[in-house]
Amino acid sequence: MSDIGSPPAYPLDFYARPAEVVAPSLLGATLRVVGRDGVVRSGRIVETEAYVGPHDLACHAAKGRTRRTEVMFGRAGHAYVYLVYGLHELFNVVTGADGEAQAVLVRALEPAPGTRGLGDAGRGDGPGRLTRLLDIDRRLLGAPLDRPPLTLHPGRPPPRVVATPRVGVDYAGREWADAPLRFVDPDSAQLSLSLARLGPGGYSSRGVRDPSRTPAT
């Protein structure tokens, strides 16, 4: 099998940096999966979130080291996949030094031409949608990202990157709920939430509190 047309996968030490550094650097990268049916599916990442460790109250590692979060406390560059709401598999990459328990959640990607899911899954604009599209589930928990069936490859970085608060973590308290740890390519049409353009170079995300306004209590 030839891999001509795509650069080699990132080495595992690429991920051994802080999550808030790795997360924006993954925008534009290509995530590739060999599905259970042997079909190769891939897409260009356009939205990520950083979960920076046990002190981050939105991070699963804040609950301590459990069987579910065990892989987060391990080596960078491995997959942390878990089930939310009893329905959706969410895909993360472990980052940072050993034991720091950080991860980057991949929230949206643009499907590569020809990439389609097993059923009718054809969209990549959401953390649950993209895993269904690429056939990612917990069978890949702990899998390294530098070899099949799961690989991440350098791609064309977006011209701009916008940071916003993370989605769905209001329970974590204001400090962590408001921290700008979500990174998006604002020029992509495949984001999990739409961005409203404010002006040249200025963006605000729907659902994101405007700092110039008084926060609702």
Place this chain on the structure above:
DNA sequence: TATAGGATTTAC
């Protein structure tokens, strides 16, 4: 053992 709630998506 029982119960509540979640890094979401979809349908009514």
Place this chain on the structure above:
DNA sequence: TAAATCCTATAG
């Protein structure tokens, strides 16, 4: 606006 659906964490 609520259901779908199951795993984890916490309480008893």
